[in-house]
Amino acid sequence: MKLLLGSGGFRGEERRDALRHAMRQHFGDIRRLLFVPYAISDGDAYVDALNRADLNAGYELFGLHRASDPIQAIEEAEGIYIGGGNTFRLIHRMQIEGLIDPIRRRVKSGLPYLGISAGANVACPTMQTTNDMPIVRPASFEALGLVPFQVNTHYYKGNIHIRIGEGEYEEHFGETRDDRIREFHEEIAVPVLGLWESGLLFRDGKQLKLLRGPMRLFRRGQDPVDFKEGSDLSDLLNEVR
Amino acid sequence: MKLLLGSGGFRGEERRDALRHAMRQHFGDIRRLLFVPYAISDGDAYVDALNRADLNAGYELFGLHRASDPIQAIEEAEGIYIGGGNTFRLIHRMQIEGLIDPIRRRVKSGLPYLGISAGANVACPTMQTTNDMPIVRPASFEALGLVPFQVNTHYYKGNIHIRIGEGEYEEHFGETRDDRIREFHEEIAVPVLGLWESGLLFRDGKQLKLLRGPMRLFRRGQDPVDFKEGSDLSDLLNEVR
Numbered sequence: 001m002k003l004l005l006g007s008g009g010f011r012g013e014e015r016r017d018a019l020r021h022a023m024r025q026h027f028g029d030i031r032r033l034l035f036v037p038y039a040i041s042d043g044d045a046y047v048d049a050l051n052r053a054d055l056n057a058g059y060e061l062f063g064l065h066r067a068s069d070p071i072q073a074i075e076e077a078e079g080i081y082i083g084g085g086n087t088f089r090l091i092h093r094m095q096i097e098g099l100i101d102p103i104r105r106r107v108k109s110g111l112p113y114l115g116i117s118a119g120a121n122v123a124c125p126t127m128q129t130t131n132d133m134p135i136v137r138p139a140s141f142e143a144l145g146l147v148p149f150q151v152n153t154h155y156y157k158g159n160i161h162i163r164i165g166e167g168e169y170e171e172h173f174g175e176t177r178d179d180r181i182r183e184f185h186e187e188i189a190v191p192v193l194g195l196w197e198s199g200l201l202f203r204d205g206k207q208l209k210l211l212r213g214p215m216r217l218f219r220r221g222q223d224p225v226d227f228k229e230g231s232d233l234s235d236l237l238n239e240v241r
Numbered sequence: 242m243k244l245l246l247g248s249g250g251f252r253g254e255e256r257r258d259a260l261r262h263a264m265r266q267h268f269g270d271i272r273r274l275l276f277v278p279y280a281i282s283d284g285d286a287y288v289d290a291l292n293r294a295d296l297n298a299g300y301e302l303f304g305l306h307r308a309s310d311p312i313q314a315i316e317e318a319e320g321i322y323i324g325g326g327n328t329f330r331l332i333h334r335m336q337i338e339g340l341i342d343p344i345r346r347r348v349k350s351g352l353p354y355l356g357i358s359a360g361a362n363v364a365c366p367t368m369q370t371t372n373d374m375p376i377v378r379p380a381s382f383e384a385l386g387l388v389p390f391q392v393n394t395h396y397y398k399g400n401i402h403i404r405i406g407e408g409e410y411e412e413h414f415g416e417t418r419d420d421r422i423r424e425f426h427e428e429i430a431v432p433v434l435g436l437w438e439s440g441l442l443f444r445d446g447k448q449l450k451l452l453r454g455p456m457r458l459f460r461r462g463q464d465p466v467d468f469k470e471g472s473d474l475s476d477l478l479n480e481v482r
Contacts, residue, residue, distance in 0.1 A: 009414040041427045086424045088375075128375050133421040134329075135369060135428045137382050154415035160401040161410055169402055169410055173250040173438055174395035180374040183327050186282045187376045197414055 001108060002026065002204055003146055004211075007153045008084050008117030009197025016055060018212055019116075022200050023057035027079040027112050034077035035061040038093035039085025039118040046083060064099075074102045077111060084117025084153075087130035091122055092138040104144050113146065117153045120195070124150045129184060129192055131177075147203065148190075149236055152181060155194030155216065178224070185220040191236065192218040201233070208233040242349060243267065243445055244387055245452075248394040249325050249358030250438025257296060259453055260357075263441050264298035268320040268353050275318035276302040279334035280326025280359040287324060305340075315343045318352060325358025325394075328371035332363055333379040345385050354387065358394045361436070365391045370425060370433055372418075388444065389431075390477055393422060396435030396457065419465070426461040432477065433459040442474070449474040 004026045010019050027033065033056070037043035043065035050056055061081070067073035074080070080103065082090070094100050107113045115123045121130045122143040129150040155177055161169040175183075181192050194216040195201065202211040213229035217236075227233065245267045251260050268274065274297070278284035284306035291297055302322070308314035315321070321344065323331070335341050348354045356364045362371045363384040370391040396418055402410040416424075422433050435457040436442065443452040454470035458477075468474065 011414050041424075086421075089424070089428070130375065131415060133370065133372070133425055134375060134382060135425045141375060141378050154413070156403045156413055158404060160413070161404055162397045163399060163402055163410075167408075169404075172395070172397055172401070173252050174372060180327075183282075183330070184374055184376045187330070 001146060002110065002112040003107070003123060003202070004112070004114045005120040005123055005147075005151060005195075005201040005203075006114070006116040007120065007151075007155065007195040007197050007199040009154055010055070010116070015198040016053070018198065018200070019055065020057040022202070022211060023059070023114060026114060026202070027057075027059065030059070030078040032060040032062050033079045033081045033114075034064060034073055036064045036080065036082040036090075036094075036099075036119070037085075038065070039083060039087060039090035041089070046085075050083070070097055070099060071102050074099065074106060077106070079112045079114070080107070081114040082116070082119030082122060084119060086135055087118040087121045087127050087132045088134050088136050088138060090118045091127050091141070091143060092136045094122070095139055100142075100144060104146070107144070107146055120151050120153050120201075123147060125190060126150070126188075128188065129181070147208075147237070148239065150184075150190050150192045151201070152177065152192050152194045155196050155199075157216070178218075181218045185218065189220045191239070193236075194218060194224075203237070206234060206237055208237050242387060243351065243353040244348070244364060244443070245353075245355045246361040246364055246388075246392055246436075246442040246444075247355070247357040248361065248392075248396065248436040248438050248440040250395055251296070251357070256439040257294070259439065259441070260296065261298040263443070263452060264300070264355060267355060267443070268298075268300065271300070271319040273301040273303050274320045274322045274355075275305060275314055277305045277321065277323040277331075277335075277340075277360070278326075279306070280324060280328060280331035282330070287326075291324070311338055311340065312343050315340065315347060318347070320353045320355070321348070322355040323357070323360030323363060325360060327376055328359040328362045328368050328373045329375050329377050329379060331359045332368050332382070332384060333377045335363070336380055341383075341385060345387070348385070348387055361392050361394050361442075364388060366431060367391070367429075369429065370422070388449075388478070389480065391425075391431050391433045392442070393418065393433050393435045396437050396440075398457070419459075422459045426459065430461045432461075432480070434477075435459060435465075444478070447475060447478055449478050
């Protein structure tokens, strides 16, 4: 399996260059990527926005919403890219259109997969570490299961702050991300990787690397552990739970 | 119907005093409140924490998890208080224990209701404007429907910022709360009230007041409108959709 999973938050040219570079390395010399825009309501607008921001990394993005036969488009794809937005909407649409099994099967047979934000969430066993609002109710929270752990995208540490003026910030007291992941572990024992914005995980077969970090690993009942960019995380693929 | 709905974020004595005062006004001279702790995994710890922080407002908090017959406890309650935590867990447990109909029936017949954070979310038609992580999958997103609008608790405006050092903050690029509510309105037309932390809404029959604010009202396809503390919001109860 060849996977590139990104946290989201690719703003600014340095972060965007890092993503483009990783995409070129990951997909290589193919011409066209099958792009799944279903986390956003308007597929055409999404493809246009990526092209305008030069976030196609030189590939032609073919939106799955434009395919006359989506299953055939998946069967024929040379690379697949699932974009961000709302994870509930994404998995709901993937279920309704019967895309889960075909995508899972092809990626497990070697089709290179890129998932950013919601697209990284759905690569996990379930979508239950999403940060998104439950605007629709999917028939199941099960996702593609391309890795044996959960990713929490757009991860950050500590309380958030709201900007209330020039250089002035007010602390916000909602649950921290660590609180939410602890709540997850009260229900489910699967490890969670908190991936900071613009972070990238790369899997090639039995190898897993933190291509761009940092990252924080949460396990049920244990203190979280921080990992630096470049860390070899391959052991996480071999754990038996 | 008598409802007091709070946003959460009741930190610091000024905010806590405001909550205690509102609770005394709301519940009056009763002795005991039936407290529903199911948004948190440990009911005893939750009741203890509220008592220690003097957030019982002088009432005896009787945890529903301690009731030998929960339905009877609801039937006999003089006031009910649903606390915060994870909204998915809360509604899931309320469904499993068959609490939704009995609570809805009693509150619609005049039992004073207090809901903070997750407890305010479940007073709405659905729990679909929660900020929480989907750590369990409830059989339905339907909630108590005590008001004809959604509340988004812990509301804030703009991007969030992470504190990275003394007086130093980094901008975070995940969806803003306004982005998430816009996504909600792409799917569902119900108005959403964004209630800032420590905000309080009070309903008495056909009257609805922003007891403590501010608040931002979102309607599908319209620009949001800000409301100040003390605003009369009764018109929101009479809207026909």
